[in-house]
Amino acid sequence: MSGLRIAGYAWLALVLVFLYAPIFVMAAMSFNASPFYQLPFEASFRWYEDLAANTAIRAAATRSVLIALAAMTIATVLGTAAALALFRYDFRGKRVLQVLLFPPIAIPWLITGTAMLIFFFAIGLGRGTPAVLIGHVALALPYVIVVVNARLASFDRTLEEAARALGAGPWTVTRRVTLPWIAPGVVAGALFAFAVSFDQFVVSYFLAKPGDATLPVLIYTAIRKGFTPEINAVSTLIIGASMALMLVVARFFSFGGHR
Amino acid sequence: MAGTLNAGEGRRAAGLLAPAYLWLTLAVFMPLSAMLFFSFLTAPPFGNEPVAATLANYFAFFETGTYGRLLWKSVKLGLWVTGLCILIGYPCALVLAKQIRGRAREALFLLVILPFWSNSLVRIFSWAIVLRGNGVLERALDLVWPGDVRLGLMFTPAAVVIGLVHSYLPYVILTSYLALQAIDDDIIAAARSLGAGRLTILRRLVLPLSLSGLLAGAVLIFVPVVGSFMEPRILGGRFGTYYGTVVEDQFVAVFNWPLGAALSFILLAVVLLILALSSPILRKGLQ
Numbered sequence: 001m002s003g004l005r006i007a008g009y010a011w012l013a014l015v016l017v018f019l020y021a022p023i024f025v026m027a028a029m030s031f032n033a034s035p036f037y038q039l040p041f042e043a044s045f046r047w048y049e050d051l052a053a054n055t056a057i058r059a060a061a062t063r064s065v066l067i068a069l070a071a072m073t074i075a076t077v078l079g080t081a082a083a084l085a086l087f088r089y090d091f092r093g094k095r096v097l098q099v100l101l102f103p104p105i106a107i108p109w110l111i112t113g114t115a116m117l118i119f120f121f122a123i124g125l126g127r128g129t130p131a132v133l134i135g136h137v138a139l140a141l142p143y144v145i146v147v148v149n150a151r152l153a154s155f156d157r158t159l160e161e162a163a164r165a166l167g168a169g170p171w172t173v174t175r176r177v178t179l180p181w182i183a184p185g186v187v188a189g190a191l192f193a194f195a196v197s198f199d200q201f202v203v204s205y206f207l208a209k210p211g212d213a214t215l216p217v218l219i220y221t222a223i224r225k226g227f228t229p230e231i232n233a234v235s236t237l238i239i240g241a242s243m244a245l246m247l248v249v250a251r252f253f254s255f256g257g258h259r
Numbered sequence: 260m261a262g263t264l265n266a267g268e269g270r271r272a273a274g275l276l277a278p279a280y281l282w283l284t285l286a287v288f289m290p291l292s293a294m295l296f297f298s299f300l301t302a303p304p305f306g307n308e309p310v311a312a313t314l315a316n317y318f319a320f321f322e323t324g325t326y327g328r329l330l331w332k333s334v335k336l337g338l339w340v341t342g343l344c345i346l347i348g349y350p351c352a353l354v355l356a357k358q359i360r361g362r363a364r365e366a367l368f369l370l371v372i373l374p375f376w377s378n379s380l381v382r383i384f385s386w387a388i389v390l391r392g393n394g395v396l397e398r399a400l401d402l403v404w405p406g407d408v409r410l411g412l413m414f415t416p417a418a419v420v421i422g423l424v425h426s427y428l429p430y431v432i433l434t435s436y437l438a439l440q441a442i443d444d445d446i447i448a449a450a451r452s453l454g455a456g457r458l459t460i461l462r463r464l465v466l467p468l469s470l471s472g473l474l475a476g477a478v479l480i481f482v483p484v485v486g487s488f489m490e491p492r493i494l495g496g497r498f499g500t501y502y503g504t505v506v507e508d509q510f511v512a513v514f515n516w517p518l519g520a521a522l523s524f525i526l527l528a529v530v531l532l533i534l535a536l537s538s539p540i541l542r543k544g545l546q
Contacts, residue, residue, distance in 0.1 A: 004457065008354040012367065015351045015432075019374050019425065025395050026385035078279040085275035091264050097280065104287050106479075106534055108486025110503050111294075111527050112287060114510050114519060118297050119290035122304070138286030141279055170271060199378040201489060206510060216380050223384055223493055232388070235381040242377040249376075250369050 023239060030233040047233040057218060057234055064198055064215040067129065071136040071197035076190040078137075079144025084178065086145070087152040088160075101142040109202035112139070117206045131207040132214065136200055140193035147192055151185025188252040195245055199238075291527070298521035316521035326505065326522060330529070333502035336416075337484040340423045341477050344431045347424070349473060352435035353465070357447075368436065375429035383493050386422045387413065390494070414496025422494045423484055431476030438472025439465070474540045482530050502526060 033044035051057060086094065104112065113135070120131045155178070163173045179186070201216040208217050215238065222231045264272060298316050302308040320326045355368055374382060389396050390413040397410055412418050442465060450460050466473075488503030495501075506526065509519025 005358060008350070008358050011350050012354045012359075015347060015428070016367075016370060018347075019371065019428065022385035022389045022425070023374065023382065025389050026381075029388055029395075074282075078282060081275040082279035085272045089264055089268060089272040091269070091272060097276065100280070100283065100288075103291075104283065106482060107291075107527065107530060108483050108503075110486040110488055110506060111523050111530070112290070114506065114523050115290035115294040116286065117510060118516060118520060119293040122293055122297075134282075134286050138283055141283060145279065195376055199376075199380075201378075201380045205489075216378065219384070220380060220489065220493075223387070231384070235378075235384055239377050239381050239385075243373055246373055246376040247369075 026232060027236045030229065030236045035229050047229040050230045051233045054230060057230065060213050060215045060218040061234070063129065063212070067133055067136060067214060068194050068198040070133055071140055072190050072194040074137045075140035075144050075193040076186060079141050079189060080148050080186050083145045083148035083152060084174065086149060101145055104139055104142050113203040113206035116203065120207065127207055127209045129212060132204050135203045135207050136197040139200065139203060140196040143192045143196055144189035147189040148182060148185045151182045155181050184252045188249050191245060191249045195242060199242055294520045295524055297517055298524050300517045303516050316518045319518060320521065320525055329500065329502045329505055330525070333485045336419065336501060337481045339420055340427060340484045341481045343420065343424050344428050344480050345473065345477060348428050348431035348476070349435050352432045352439055356436050356439035372429045372433050379426050380489060382426060383422045383490050386418065386425065387493055390418050414494070414498065416495065416498050418494040419491050419499065422490050423487065426490065427480040427484065430479050431473065434472040434476035434479065435469060438469035442468050471540055474537065478533065478537045478540070482533060485530065486526055
């Protein structure tokens with residue numbers, strides 16, 4: 001093996017250490033008895049016991065999961081419908097509609113979040129869980145449309161035409177021919193939508209009512225007040241859950257664009 | 260063929276598209292318009308104060324110089340983070356796309372981009388634990404380095420850069436990798452058989468062919484970093500005042516929403532300018 005190849009592997013290994021080391025340190029410290037992350041390490045579950053007893057964190061976690069499930073459902077239905085229309089029909093302005101999907105992804109969330117805050121106050125909705133949900137769905141929608149579209153690209157259009165020629169109506173064609181084919185894309189899009197909502201901090205931060213915070217907002221507030229090992233424990237659980245979720249997504253959607 | 264839907268098709272297309280795009284209009288495009296409107300007001304229109312139209316919020320940006328300096332500070336932060344991500348990420352993508360084969364490549368690639376899809380706030384928090392004084396990093400260095408090591412990295416601009424590079428590194432690896440693996444290995448083999456050295460192949464062949472992916476990744480990193488506020492708050496301490504944190508303050512601490520709206524909109528203008536200038540590259544790089 002040449003020196004350059006070894007250097008290549010070493011570089012990749014270093015990058016992986018850089019990416020994962022802090023996460024492992026955080027996870028390890030959540031099992032450390034010292035509240036100030038002092039070493040030597042002394043194994044303990046006390047922070048997880050504290051966490052289980054902490055009703056504020058539990059309430060925020062439940063709220064986050066419920067919002068993510070709702071955002072996922074709405075974004076998946078609306079996004080799949082839009083992706084189908086963009087795939088099936090050619091019409092003037094289609095390019096514009098496709099380009100309009102990028103602002104929610106590309107504009108910094110700080111700008112989107114503050115703009116939503118202003119607008120929701122202006123129309124009388126104000127802060128709170130409904131505002132958070134509306135915002136999350138908007139952020140997740142473009143991901144669903146893009147992911148379902150990617151799956152549709154490999155769909156043979158003549159299948160729909162054949163079904164139609166055999167007398168199936170548009171709804172039957174969609175339900176019996178198109179949807180089964182794009183199902184993996186829809187599942188991947190739905191999981192992306194869940195992740196976008198569940199991990200979302202910035203937009204929730206501006207839209208959540210104090211006292212009605214989502215989990216990331218609660219964590220941010222706690223970090224700024226001072227470190228607490230309970231936050232460490234809940235953070236470890238969150239990162240474990242979201243990584244496990246993405247491993248599931250990877251079964252349905254090839255990130256590398258090849259398989 | 261564009262614009263040739265019959266009435267039934269048109270109705271069905273509109274029915275499928277309308278819910279999603281109405282939602283985006285209500286939740287993204289109307290708020291952005293409302294923010295622009297707000298930025299020209301003297302006070303929020305739902306308070307008790309009288310409201311008038313004004314350009315004062317935009318003058319504030321140019322008069323004091325403070326906001327301009329902070330915007331420049333945030334732009335510099337964006338350049339630093341983007342540059343480091345490219346230097347670290349591109350070689351990594353190169354190794355993944357051209358050196359490793361088969362299932363190992365798929366698994367390693369997934370491993371590299373997995374953190375990107377996990378909670379960014381939590382990952383920044385994990386750096387706070389690593390970098391804090393007498394924390395894990397300093398204690399670990401104590402073991403391999405004689406004497407008492409004091410890096411003092413926590414609450415410095417360096418800590419902010421480290422955290423942001425960690426957050427956005429997978430972006431540039433992802434986009435570069437997609438561009439790199441689209442390069443036909445036969446072209447590289449042909450260049451080699453014609454006598455080109457490794458450096459020549461990289462400089463004259465691989466880099467130009469993957470440049471669009473690299474630049475797309477760079478833009479996707481630069482834009483959110485310029486608008487970042489959570490990372491500087493957690494890792495920057497008293498050095499953590501950036502443009503993003505000042506905008507945040509207007510909305511959650513100072514409650515000067517019209518000024519916040521104007522500052523947000525100036526940032527949006529900068530971001531849109533960058534996106535517009537790079538849109539040909541982005542379109543090519545993200546295909």
